[in-house]
Amino acid sequence: MAISPWSRGTIVIIALVAVSAATYVAIALAAPASDVTTAPRADSPQQVDDKPDMPATSEELIAAALKAGENTYEESLLPRAFINYGDLRVEPHFRNPIEMSSAIGRARRVAMASPVQASSASQPHWENRLVPGTNVRIWIIGTQRDLDRYELMVKNVWGVFKNFFPYPMPDDGTKDSDINVDDAIDFYFVRFDTIDPRLPACQGNSVDLELCTLGADAGVTHEAPPALGNTSSGFALINIDYPPNVIYDTIAHELAHVAQCQYALDEMKPMWFKESTATWVAYKVMKQLGEVPSVAYEWLKHSGSSPIFARRPAAPLTEFFETLHLTLGMPWNQYGSWLFFYYLSMEKGDGIVRSIWQKAAQTPGADGIKAIKEVIPLDYHFPRFTVRNWNQDSVPNQYKTQDDTFTPGLKPGSTRTIDESGPYIKELHGGTLALAADYYLFKFQAATRKVTFNKLPTESNAHVWAIKKIGTEWKEPEDWTGEEYKDFCRDWQDEDLTNLVIIVSNSDLTAPLQRESKVRIIADAVGCQYVKGWAKATLHVKDDIQDVRYTSSRVNLIFRPRDPAYQDMEGNTQYDLMPALVTWTAAGTVHDCTISGQILVTIPSFLNQPVDPSRPAYGYFNVVGMFTGGGDYHSIEVSAVNPEAAFTKTCPGDPPTVTKHFFPGTYLLNIPWQANSYDGDKIVYKGNKQYDQGKLHDFMKLLPPGTQLPQIALDALSRTLSATGSSLYTWEWELRPLTSPQTGGP
Ligand SMILES: [Zn+2]
Structure with a gap:
């Protein structure tokens, strides 16, 4: 058999590991240990394993973590709840990936310490079936009947998938294999503790459970041969311990990841680009199938049905509308950034994500955002995206305009409200981060009779939009980027500015705006009526x-x-x-x-x-x-x-x-x-x-x-x-x- 690049023994794959349906984190899965240590993972679960005096029980683990200050008491409640209920499905997809993965890892590790999971257990029997009308083969440890419900889900997802993203490349399966018998894409439907049947690193007697089981992750995709150039096929594991709606969504999400493998899926394609677009694909697939895309919505705002997460102070960092002032696609909002692609698809149609991926594949050195900039004028669209994220009634063509199940009531969480009696001169702080926006809401009191907007010359990447409320009526957003100043005489009915929203956005890919790029709002007590x-x-x-x-x-x-x-x-x-x-x-x-x-x-x-x-x-x-x-x-x-x-x-x-x-x-x-x-x-x-x-x-x-x-x-x-x-x-x-x-x- 010909030696494929996969046999070289260096980096096996860059895998997309989903900590859960809603909190995926990146892990570089590699044969050499050095690659593991460079993985962009916030915690180091291996260290837990390496401790010779590792506590024996979960309670001890949690107590130890709490004592060591690794987890707050509140954080420790979650894994406690898991263990107490003996069920990893308890709210696992509502967690902050950065802060919680450590605790989850420990909880899972404890769950794994069961004799049933001894690596010496005999090879499980995998039933499989090619889903008719697709090029997906589904697998499960169980019976053919167990596959029925997943067959329908895969069939439905596959049926509409091509409307949003190209199908993946076939893999190089052969009849000789037990777990990859043809060129169909393989989806393995697994429990939280099932050992990955496909990854070479997971086939020995001693395996890394962090790598080889899903635990609380809802799914994972790995690249798979054949490798043509630096493109490939892939396979996926789907965690069936989740509710059906999440499984459905995860099938679409992981199928998108497998399909991404055909586009030179390498380190040049940043994780946020992969995750945000896969989340967008799953969102679109779910909508078209008539399902509520609740996983995508969770990234915008955590639902009230997740009491543990919703009350955690750190939670806002993973809610997209709480991170609009931070650079798009950073780890805290790389999944929530699907909304940017939703914005683009509203403006440019559902082919836009495919076009951007194709551009990314064609353009050497073009990572995600650079490819986006090649396909659409970012200076035009990014500020409009930030205005749409104001997401209130004065904004035309809102998300809910096209999506009647879109989570209601979302607002930029970082909005600074200025509600002071005048007179005053406020200089907005400047320094807006790259691909981010700062939101200001001015509420003018009766004593303010004149309002002046004054902008000093700014960089070309700086954009200023305004939304006025005249009297009791909000007006449509206006682009004030080119305005040096405007004034409002509040004694005039048509200039009675009662509220003013200022949105400063930065369409630069990397550099924050200069602090000197000032916008001033002046509230005068002296009126300017005729x-x-x-x-x-x-x-x-x-x-x-x-x-x-x-x-x-x-x-x-x-x-x-x-x-x-x-x-x-x-x-x-x-x-x-x-x-x-x-x-x-x-x-x-x-x-x-x-x-x-x-x-x-x-x-x-x-x-x-x-x-x-x-x-x-x-x-x-x-x-x-x-x-x-x-x-x-x-x-x-x-x-x-x-x-x-x-x-x-x-x-x-x-x-x-x-x-x-x-x-x-x-x-x-x-x-x-x-x-x-x-x-x-x-x-x-x-x-x-x-x-x-x-x-x-x-x-x-x-x-x-x-x-x-x-x-x-x-x-x-x-x-x-x-x-x-x-x-x-x-x-x-x-x-x-x-x-x-x-x-x-x-
Ligand atoms: Zn993913």
């Missing part, structure tokens, strides 16, 4: 030669808050006037001439622009909040001049002389300081002021009480305010914050 009201003015110019009164109309004013980037004075809220229309009416005399008529002044809007006093018409409003010392006042400046327009000057004569008379004034309002008023708890900006341009004393009245101007300013003022006669402005105004959107002019 301010609306009216103003009117008169200018009375009187001196030796004239006596003219210029009276404005009662002008409607709407001020719009500047966008946050232009709110450049801390503690102030600055506003620009929306377009307004002023009519000035003149009445009076100059010498013996009469002044009359009206002029119109259209005030344009200069939004978010610096105040430019050289403009003839503009309006600016500034509110200084209460929280700045000496604040709680406003300033308002509305210039209302039309250089083109003139009044009529009619001088006596025959006929009378009619000429233009230009408006000598400037301001509809010019109020540098006015204390804010309150109507109950609502703010009102109003006042009534007189100001004679010729009088220094009047100017001081416009300033805050007690203002001391420096002498140099006083000197300057006394020079400019030296006009004879009087130019008396009378200003009256009243403005209030708008509580509903209004953007039109007066």
